[in-house]
Amino acid sequence: MTTTDALQDALAAEHAAVYVFGVLGAQTSEFEQSTLFDNLLAAYQQHRSARDSLVARIRKLGVQPVAAAPAYELPSGVSTPAQVVRAALVTERRATQTYGTLVAQTVGDDRSWAVDALDESAVRQLRFRGRPENFPGTQGLA
Amino acid sequence: MSPRPLPRLTRRSALGAAALASLGAAATGCDDPSATPAARATVRSTEITPDVALAVELVAGVQRSLALTTDVVRRFPLLRPSLRPLLETQRAHLALLAEAVPEQAMPSPSATRVPATSDREAARARVVRSATVRREAFNAAAVEAESGQFARVLASMGAGLAQHLAVLEGAP
Numbered sequence: 001m002t003t004t005d006a007l008q009d010a011l012a013a014e015h016a017a018v019y020v021f022g023v024l025g026a027q028t029s030e031f032e033q034s035t036l037f038d039n040l041l042a043a044y045q046q047h048r049s050a051r052d053s054l055v056a057r058i059r060k061l062g063v064q065p066v067a068a069a070p071a072y073e074l075p076s077g078v079s080t081p082a083q084v085v086r087a088a089l090v091t092e093r094r095a096t097q098t099y100g101t102l103v104a105q106t107v108g109d110d111r112s113w114a115v116d117a118l119d120e121s122a123v124r125q126l127r128f129r130g131r132p133e134n135f136p137g138t139q140g141l142a
Numbered sequence: 143m144s145p146r147p148l149p150r151l152t153r154r155s156a157l158g159a160a161a162l163a164s165l166g167a168a169a170t171g172c173d174d175p176s177a178t179p180a181a182r183a184t185v186r187s188t189e190i191t192p193d194v195a196l197a198v199e200l201v202a203g204v205q206r207s208l209a210l211t212t213d214v215v216r217r218f219p220l221l222r223p224s225l226r227p228l229l230e231t232q233r234a235h236l237a238l239l240a241e242a243v244p245e246q247a248m249p250s251p252s253a254t255r256v257p258a259t260s261d262r263e264a265a266r267a268r269v270v271r272s273a274t275v276r277r278e279a280f281n282a283a284a285v286e287a288e289s290g291q292f293a294r295v296l297a298s299m300g301a302g303l304a305q306h307l308a309v310l311e312g313a314p
Binding site: 096100101103104105106107108111112114115116118119121122123125126130131132133134135136137138 | 227228230231234235238281284285290291293294295297298299300301302304305306308309
């Protein structure tokens with residue numbers, strides 16, 4: 001896998017995360033579940049920001065960034081707050097994994113950015129009932 | 143430029159690869175195939191690869207943090223519930239990192255000094271500061287590492303500490 005492929009994979013994952021967090025936010029009452037809503041909104045904005053950074057990095061390489069799919073499959077049902085939280089955690093864990101892979105496949109400034117993204121994603125899991133792990137983002141390396 | 147690829151994909155082998163890279167002329171030719179690369183290597187300081195040097199430095203740092211957390215948990219039982227998860231993670235990080243360090247290059251834990259304090263909150267704050275320093279060291283080493291998989295494991299350790307720090311600071 002080349003650095004460009006790894007960046008494109010990360011971008012594809014961010015397209016999915018932006019979509020899923022958008023749906024989860026739309027399923028959540030801003031007034032009745034205000035904390036959950038705020039956490040979803042923050043995650044949505046942070047994933048959008050990461051997506052835009054990846055687009056810029058890929059364009060800088062002279063490559064066309066991968067486009068978002070029209071829709072993505074949700075990781076679980078989202079009709080109750082508990083299901084929304086579970087879906088958010090699954091999505092965030094996938095992002096953490098993606099950034100773990102990106103760290104391994106990049107060097108220099110791209111890797112530095114990926115290390116920060118991994119860090120932020122791992123911490124974001126805690127907002128959705130995630131717990132600290134010894135080695136977040138290394139699931140495939142168990 | 144792409145990072146140096148590694149053929150094996152486990153956390154243990156990713157760290158072991160750092161030690162493996164220090165073999166070659168340094169290997170003793172031990173016949174035991176089950177021995178770890180680190181155990182089979184005779185390493186002189188001039189033969190340690192940059193990734194092994196990073197691991198040695200990180201082991202020394204984790205040993206200091208672990209000694210501090212262990213001491214604080216022992217002295218202040220009320221801090222045990224909140225610090226035990228961090229302590230377990232520090233132990234796991236040390237155990238895995240140690241696999242990347244040839245025996246001859248392993249820093250001595252006895253060299254670490256833990257400053258005493260009778261103030262519980264000051265002790266807790268010291269543990270948090272120490273973990274923060276380790277997190278930054280892991281992240282910096284991840285950027286510097288030659289091996290991509292080694293970098294991934296180091297970044298993961300930094301992220302794990304980031305999670306503990308977010309919990310300890312009450313602001314995930």
